[in-house]
Amino acid sequence: MRAVVTVQTPGQKAGKPDQIDLREGESATFGSCTCGQCDLDLALDQQATWFTGEITATAGHWLLTNLGPIQTLLVENLENCYEYLTVDPGRRLAPVPFELCRVSAAGRASGPHLTVFGPEPKYAPVRPAPCAAVREAQPALNPQAAYFAVLRTLCEPRLRGSASSPLPTSEQIARRLGSYMTVRAVNAHIEYLTDKLRLTRGCGREVLVETAIRHRMVSLEC
Known part of the structure; x- marks a missing residue:
């Protein structure tokens, strides 16, 4: 064995x-x-x-x-x-x-x-058919949206490092995403994400990042 x-x-x-x-x-x-x-x-x-x-x-x-x-x-x-x-x-x-x-x-x-x-994870080979009366859960966020690109860039240091890795500034995010994104737009997208995820206004980016990663809303493979 x-x-x-x-x-x-x-x-x-x-x-x-x-x-x-x-x-x-x-x-x-x-x-x-x-x-x-x-x-x-x-x-x-x-x-x-x-x-x-x-x-x-x-x-x-x-x-x-x-x-x-x-x-x-x-x-x-x-x-x-x-x-x-x-x-x-x-x-x-x-x-x-x-x-x-x-x-x-x-x-x-x-x-x-x-x-x-630890042991490698085990997965069920066959899943039962979903209940026809229950709607399939939709992703909380749209991976194709601009706000998602902002969130992924904001979370990337934590996804690659540790929980204490510093988060990028709005200016760094805008520069990373290219000419179509401005600092003002980054801030607007972060406020939109805070509201969309029903977080308290002004809670800070740390709370947004922790929520997104803990609930698997974003990953390096996105």
């Missing part, structure tokens, strides 16, 4: 990162340790916040148990910076659907962490 989950620690000074491959049903414990005596399958040799847990592999996802009494674990989807979940101290077998993610101590952005490569 081949491995379905791979767990890695950060690269050490001496060489490659430590790694464990788990097959379905197998588990591995992890945690921060500097004494070298802790009974862990993967030890994070760093002078930082102490935390510990266990990862269990399954066919379609993986399970995370928080073995610590105090520290909450944070699981961040590395393929979508707006998707994450937390696992409280003592919580057992919390399901994690992310294919590629980072596990760390919540509230410790620069602390030790693990990278987990």
Whole structure:
């Protein structure tokens, strides 16, 4: 049976990162340790916040148990910076659907962490026919509209980077989209999008970008 989950620690000074491959049903414990005596399958040799847990592999996802009494674990989807979940101290077998993610101590952005490569997603081969009495949902936004080009350009740094990547200014967006787009038009499109998505006027571009990415209204493939 081949491995379905791979767990890695950060690269050490001496060489490659430590790694464990788990097959379905197998588990591995992890945690921060500097004494070298802790009974862990993967030890994070760093002078930082102490935390510990266990990862269990399954066919379609993986399970995370928080073995610590105090520290909450944070699981961040590395393929979508707006998707994450937390696992409280003592919580057992919390399901994690992310294919590629980072596990760390919540509230410790620069602390030790693990990278987990989860199982590939499974899809139903055949979908049932939709109910004839229910209308098919239409996209919230028109990908062919000028306002969509503005939104995609506004979101692009976050789609390519992290949730803290700086957003482009109206002038930068207008320059990126070409001569047909002015700074005034960019601002007008952003106000239109705020109203169309029923956001509070004046909420700011951060809220607009977070809403669009979280609800999968825009992507790099659009």
